[in-house]
Amino acid sequence: MPAIQTTYAAQHARWVEGMVLNMEPSVVVTRLAEDVEGIGFGKVCVQGTADNQVVDSEATVKFCGIAVLDTTRPTGKYEQYDNVAVVKKGVIVVTASEAVAVGDPVYYTPATGVLSKTSTSNTLIANAQWDTSTSGAVGKGYTGLVNSSTPTATTAPADGTGSATTFASKTPDQVLRDINGQLTGIFTGTLGAEIADTILLPYAVLLDLSTRRIDAVNQTTILEWIERNNIYTRTTGQALTIRGVFGYLDTAGASSTKRMVAYRRSPEVLKMHIPMPFRFLPAWQTGPIKFDVPGIFRVGGVDIRRPKAVRYLDGI
Structure with missing residues (x-):
């Protein structure tokens, strides 16, 4: 059996593509990977040939969701015919192809699946928005470490x-x-x-x-x-x-x-203002045998x- 991992960092990554980031309610369904090349974690999934199949992004095909990280996959992706966990609703980690701000709409390029905030020649993911950014929240007048006007x-x-x-x-x-x-x-x-x-x-x-x-x-x-x-x-x-x-x-x-x-x-020199550190709220019942534990925090931008x-x- 080939080695799955041979090097180890001193610290875990803050997040990786495909990670379901928090405990907000989410909808995850199971589909089959149709393509020979498989589907990467955190990548756009679109409708495949059969109702229960998905493929990576292709032009003119209906959007289905984002592939969820599965740490048990030795190749770092879903291979052909694997069961694919696809999030249809919830918070998930993906890679943006450009600087984005909190609240920006989410678009993807149909032929490649590249995610961005740019509408030109791209397809809107309905009701989706970017939830975090290292470049600041322009809509709120915030900038970040890499795009401030003062240095x-x-x-x-x-x-x-x-x-x-x-x-x-x-x-x-x-x-x-x-x-x-x-x-x-x-x-x-x-x-x-x-x-x-x-x-x-x-x-x-x-x-x-x-x-x-x-x-x-x-x-x-x-x-x-x-x-x-x-x-x-x-x-x-x-x-x-x-x-x-x-x-x-x-x-x-x-x-x-x-x-x-x-x-x-x-x-x-730098300070990230966090007026309310992350904390869990009391559990609340959302179904007959289902309980959610929400979390909340507030940030005030980079100073x-x-x-x-x-x-x-x-x-x-």
Whole structure:
């Protein structure tokens, strides 16, 4: 039997695609996976050939629901002829293809199943809405860590291959220079009072840096080179935290370009206001032998208290 998992993170993910997120009432039905390629967790399911069959998203086919996570599946998805748990009503974790805000409508691209808030050439999922976002709730006047208007935002130098600004087009020295420029920009902009200790990168950019070597003969990757030679580590002797963020940074920059976020990770700089922490309410009976235990919490948005301790680099 092949190994199901060979690596383990120090912490569990906050959520994964297909996870039923809370104990709100939900409707989940069982269907059969018709397609040879199967159906991934958290993906759009549409009507198959038979009444009890579903396939992954296809054009002009009726929407049925979202595939629920099943941790017992060794391949990480529902294979052909598997019983598929499909949520028709409830809260479920999916991946957004663009920045979304709480309350935005949910659309999917018929041919691919990609989920978004954009209506053009897409199909509306009736009565569905996005329930959370790291980019803030625009409708309520909120912004988040990656799209606030208060930090300084600059564009990466256009000196990569073909005068491009992207990290993928640049040498290791140029990438290190761009990153150090943001770190030192915070340091000099605050007269030495602040220095960034954390960098957030689009996931694809982080993947590129972690796999591309600094030259053809050296085994050191660009990411390892940055981790050793960044100005924060050289100044403090401490490791610079570099994290990849899926989705939200891909279009957060000017003209929908990729954005890097550099900041000092501290409550003095950032605070997520939670006036009412999550709590369970008393159980209440919703059927002859059915009881629900609802939960409730309130959030007040992200407060960037020291905008000069946060910087954006766009076009990477």
